[in-house]
Amino acid sequence: MKEIKGLYVILVAMFFVNLTNMTLFNNEWNGIAMWLNTVLFVASTAYFLLSKDAINKNK
Numbered sequence: 001m002k003e004i005k006g007l008y009v010i011l012v013a014m015f016f017v018n019l020t021n022m023t024l025f026n027n028e029w030n031g032i033a034m035w036l037n038t039v040l041f042v043a044s045t046a047y048f049l050l051s052k053d054a055i056n057k058n059k
Helices: 002-023 030-058
Strands: none
Touching (some): 002 030
């Protein structure tokens, strides 16, 4: 259950980046927002793979 919460937090962060870009910056910082979302996506993929390996080792 801990892994799901971590992935959910990263997903909320991705939506927050997009919302901030659209509302505060009027889509002027699309490159930075895309870069941040890419970093968050890679971080979530690594988090998922590490937690999957940890679960498989415990079985």
